[in-house]
Amino acid sequence: MMTDVAKDRETRSSKKRGSESSLSSHEFQQKELHGHTKNSLSTVSYMDEPSQRDDASRLTVQMENTYQLGPTKHFPVVTVDHILKDVLTNYLQEEEYEPELCRQMTKTISEVIKAQIKDLMLPRYKLIVIIHIGQLNSQSIHIGSRCLWDPTSDTFSSYVFRNSSLFALANVYAVYFE
Known part of the structure; x- marks a missing residue:
């Protein structure tokens, strides 16, 4: 048994x-x-094998050509100009110049601007946001920047804000990543 x-x-x-x-x-x-x-x-x-499916039900893999000679969608400079104007006006309209406060505001404003530009979902662009805030006392200042880039795909946007006690310069550099 x-x-x-x-x-x-x-x-x-x-x-x-x-x-x-x-x-x-x-x-x-x-x-x-x-x-x-x-x-x-x-x-x-x-039946030991899994069920036989037709070829149409199988997952398809889509391949992307990652070697591109330039951006398919250009950087929206006008839209970014509006973002710079809105953010600087909202944050600095009523502010008085204080060195410590302005130092913190440059960090905050640059992060807000970067986040709003990233919400535009621009593929393959690297963003650099630089904010300068200074005291306004009947003086003049020249701020310059130099970059090495491809003028067909890379670009920038800039906006200057002034109130009674301070000025602010916001620069956004968009560099296409190949």
Whole structure:
């Protein structure tokens, strides 16, 4: 007589082989001895491989040509000019010049501007935001910058703000990353 463990092993091995009789030869012989002879055996069939799908249901992989000679969408300078004007006006309209406050405001304003420009979802542009805030006392100042870039794809935007006690210059450089 077979133990339960041996029966489990036999059924597992028979499932791996495909169709198989539901009664083992030993059990079939026992049924014959007791007078319960059957002329047919029941079979169990199964499929070991996953279901066959048609080719249309398979996932498709889309390849992107990453070697591009320039941006497909140009940097929106006019939109960025409006962002600079709005942010500088909102943050500095009522402010008086204080060195420590202005130092913190340059960091805050640059992060706000960068976040709003990133919301425009411009692919492959690296952004550099520089803010200068200074005291306004009937003096003059010249601020210059130099960059090495490709004039066909790289650009910048700039805005100057003034109130009664301070001035602010905001520059955004957009460099296309190839």
